[in-house]
Amino acid sequence: MSKLKRSLFHPLPMGFMMIIMIWYVLYLVIATRTIPAPLETFNYFFRHLHPLVIHMGASLMRVVVAVVLAILIGLPVGIAIGRSKRLDKVLSPLLYIIYPIPKVAFLPVFMLLFGLGNVSKVILMLFIIVFQLMLSVRDGVKDIPPHYFTVIRSFSARRKYLYRYVVLPAILPRIFSSLRISIGISLATLFFAENYATTYGIGYFILSAWMKMNYVEMFSGIIALSLLGSVLFGVIDMLEKRLTPWL
Amino acid sequence: MKPFITLKDVVYEVGGQVVFDKLNLSLDKGKVYAVIGPSGVGKTTLLYLLAGFIKPSSGQITIAGDAVYDVREQTSFLFQDLGLFPWQTATEAVKMPLEISKDRRKHENESIVNQLLGSLNILSYKDQYPHQLSGGQKQRVALARTLVTQPDLLLMDEPTSALDAMTKETIQQLFLDLQSDRFMTSVFVTHDIEEAVFLGDEILLLHPNGHYQWLKNKDQSEGLSRETKAFYDQCFYVRKQLELGGAGHE
Numbered sequence: 001m002s003k004l005k006r007s008l009f010h011p012l013p014m015g016f017m018m019i020i021m022i023w024y025v026l027y028l029v030i031a032t033r034t035i036p037a038p039l040e041t042f043n044y045f046f047r048h049l050h051p052l053v054i055h056m057g058a059s060l061m062r063v064v065v066a067v068v069l070a071i072l073i074g075l076p077v078g079i080a081i082g083r084s085k086r087l088d089k090v091l092s093p094l095l096y097i098i099y100p101i102p103k104v105a106f107l108p109v110f111m112l113l114f115g116l117g118n119v120s121k122v123i124l125m126l127f128i129i130v131f132q133l134m135l136s137v138r139d140g141v142k143d144i145p146p147h148y149f150t151v152i153r154s155f156s157a158r159r160k161y162l163y164r165y166v167v168l169p170a171i172l173p174r175i176f177s178s179l180r181i182s183i184g185i186s187l188a189t190l191f192f193a194e195n196y197a198t199t200y201g202i203g204y205f206i207l208s209a210w211m212k213m214n215y216v217e218m219f220s221g222i223i224a225l226s227l228l229g230s231v232l233f234g235v236i237d238m239l240e241k242r243l244t245p246w247l
Numbered sequence: 248m249k250p251f252i253t254l255k256d257v258v259y260e261v262g263g264q265v266v267f268d269k270l271n272l273s274l275d276k277g278k279v280y281a282v283i284g285p286s287g288v289g290k291t292t293l294l295y296l297l298a299g300f301i302k303p304s305s306g307q308i309t310i311a312g313d314a315v316y317d318v319r320e321q322t323s324f325l326f327q328d329l330g331l332f333p334w335q336t337a338t339e340a341v342k343m344p345l346e347i348s349k350d351r352r353k354h355e356n357e358s359i360v361n362q363l364l365g366s367l368n369i370l371s372y373k374d375q376y377p378h379q380l381s382g383g384q385k386q387r388v389a390l391a392r393t394l395v396t397q398p399d400l401l402l403m404d405e406p407t408s409a410l411d412a413m414t415k416e417t418i419q420q421l422f423l424d425l426q427s428d429r430f431m432t433s434v435f436v437t438h439d440i441e442e443a444v445f446l447g448d449e450i451l452l453l454h455p456n457g458h459y460q461w462l463k464n465k466d467q468s469e470g471l472s473r474e475t476k477a478f479y480d481q482c483f484y485v486r487k488q489l490e491l492g493g494a495g496h497e
Binding site: 147148151153154156157158166169170172244245246 | 298300318319322323324326328330332333334335343344347376378396
């Protein structure tokens with residue numbers, strides 16, 4: 001009984017129930033076809049679960065590839081900028097210029113350069129995630145108290161130990177919060193990215209339903225997108241809990 | 248006996264200011280040296296020079312017969328703020344120097360760490376992070392981390408300055424016990440005259456005029472209990488010398 005109670009009062013189902021309630025109230029008050037009934041939408045969602053899972057899988061694959069690439073590129077570059085004043089001087093102004101630009105504006109350029117397939121979509125998301133990650137990592141490295149470097153030096157530690165024992169653990173919390181923010185943004189961008197030259201992806205599913213003015217289907221797609229986001233955030237939370245147990 | 252540490256004509260300048268001008272010192276193996284003096288006189292700088300964190304502007308420092316150009320693996324440093332990383336448990340912190348050390352057999356690390364934590368009475372806190380430990384427990388973890396590689400030279404920068412009086416005395420006694428077991432050379436900086444008299448075999452007084460003065464403190468075999476008149480007489484004498492500011496000494 002207490003386990004059931006704990007599960008029900010967990011912030012995630014609680015939040016989900018609140019959204020359903022607000023949605024239901026809007027459905028009753030506004031009474032328009034563009035806001036379908038929650039029950040009807042969930043009914044549609046479960047009846048079309050199989051195609052939805054395929055669309056979610058296609059989107060998930062794009063996001064995961066983009067995140068992995070962003071970590072592989074953003075982490076070393078961010079660390080290098082954080083550690084080297086000269087690099088910081090050269091690269092930080094560049095990051096400040098690129099970071100605030102809405103990356104979705106580059107979609108036509110990426111499509112022209114990398115084709116209409118998955119590559120251009122992944123690169124768009126990579127572009128969204130990587131600069132955020134670089135800046136967070138850079139700031140994380142800069143915030144490491146200087147005497148931590150003296151401490152590790154006092155053990156005659158080679159460079160690899162400096163990264164293993166000081167730099168990486170110090171920036172891990174920043175990496176997770178940066179990923180949380182940028183994954184949220186990149187999921188929202190799927191809406192645009194998957195509207196071109198693909199028939200798979202949750203963004204495509206939502207826009208296609210919108211064009212057909214099938215709002216029940218569109219809302220099913222939105223539920224699937226939220227579910228995808230929740231799974232990704234859940235994985236990040238779990239990894240953070242496991243990898244930063246001191247927090 | 249050949250000195251374990253020698254400083255020969257060591258000059259150290261920083262930002263155009265001379266901190267040490269032709270400093271010459273000889274320190275013997277197995278002894279405890281307390282460095283005391285007013286703020287800004289170069290106490291921590293002296294420790295940093297011995298540790299190899301900074302290089303002298305001129306002159307030479309030798310430890311165990313070798314010139315010091317960089318950090319030595321056999322020198323350990325206990326920092327004033329302890330320098331424990333918030334992301335390391337007590338075990339991880341103490342194990343780290345062994346993992347960094349090149350000539351250690353990794354499978355032995357666990358037992359070495361447990362043994363050391365046990366001897367410092369903190370084995371039950373082995374899985375705790377620094378924020379979960381009291382000041383005294385943190386101090387023991389930091390001490391264990393510096394001792395785990397069995398250094399021949401231990402440098403300590405105000406090792407007990409952040410502790411309450413009772414914990415301070417416990418840690419000081421613990422240090423003396425470890426020191427007598429390991430026969431290492433220890434140099435520590437302190438502002439606390441009682442600590443310098445209680446722990447040090449010899450006291451190096453650094454004066455603002457660039458002069459320094461050696462005070463022979465005690466015979467280790469006799470010990471110098473806190474409850475004796477001799478202890479307080481010695482404290483009074485050290486205080487007096489500090490007040491005189493090194494007039495007439497070099």
